[in-house]
Amino acid sequence: MNTPLILGIDIGGTKCAALVGNTRGEVVARREWPSLANRGPEAMLVDFFRETETLRTAHPAIAAVGVSIGGPLDANNGIIYSPPNLPGWDAIPLCERLQKQLALPVFIEHDAAACAWAEYLWGQPRVPGHLIYLTCGTGFGAGYVLNGQIYRGAQGRSPEIGHARFADDGPFAYDKTGSVEAYCAGSSLARLAAWRFPQRWGQQPPQGPELGKLAASGDKDAREIIALSAHATGQVCANVADMFAPEVIVLGSLARHLGEPWLAQVRARFREEALPAVQKLCSLRPATLGTRLQDCSTLAVALTTDLNLRS
DSSP: OOOOEEEEEEEOSSEEEEEEEETTSOEEEEEEEEOOGGGOHHHHHHHHHHHHHHHHHHOOOEEEEEEEEOSSEETTTTEEEOOTTSTTOEEEEHHHHHHHHHOSOEEEEEHHHHHHHHHHHHOSSOOSSOEEEEOOSSSOOEEEEETTEEOOOGGGBOOOGGGSBOOSSSOEETTEETBHHHHHSTTHHHHHHHHHOHHHHSSSOOOHHHHHHHHHTTOHHHHHHHHHHHHHHHHHHHHHHHHHOOSEEEEOHHHHHHHHHHHHHHHHHHHHHSOHHHHHHOEEEEOTTGGGHHHHHHHHHTTTTOGGGOO
């Protein structure tokens, strides 16, 4: 039996993608291109309309559209409010614009929440009802699935854990010094290196993959940066676990790129900080959808509200 098709749209500060998939999280066609986000929203939307038209011509039986985009945003109404990596996206009524252009039901979700929902729907092993996803990527966002539903704040606002202050000192990210994002985002490995070792790396800090290779080769400074990142992430995991008592906390990009050496330190800090009872019920794991997660997240968004699409 054929399953309904979904048009998935992924809007990021570095790259964008449009794809066609089904309600099982399977992608049947995909197109990707550089965001060139400094051009602003209008130019970026022109790209999306062009690419989605190509996909719809080849796959006309599309039932709904799912959009994953960074916050802050009002997911209830599909309005985007100045994400740090998308200049000019200030109070953009994205849902309204897409519905008018595509003449399809459009569902929009914060990218972290979309990834959390994809892991909840299709990740293995299945989680009974409470899952938190931490992006650990270009930014640091958290998506919450509580009692089998995506959690949103008042007026559909996305929770922005990356903006919370982690320390009084540290790199600058998400509009403040020492934010959670400054310590825990994948892109912040370079920020941490420049801040912690200004004489060595203040001008041209190594990016995450390079730092990972240096650490693996035994470089003491690089290992310290990886440890700073891991310990901060483990602390954040303990904090959200104590607050929400989930069954699983899923870790995004850094868990995949840095692997077990980083994860082991995250888990160690988590065990030091989280309540003993919470530790017994909550496990930390990498995203089981792996490199498919971002694509699957766009498809999952269309299944948050329009339950008739569920197979």
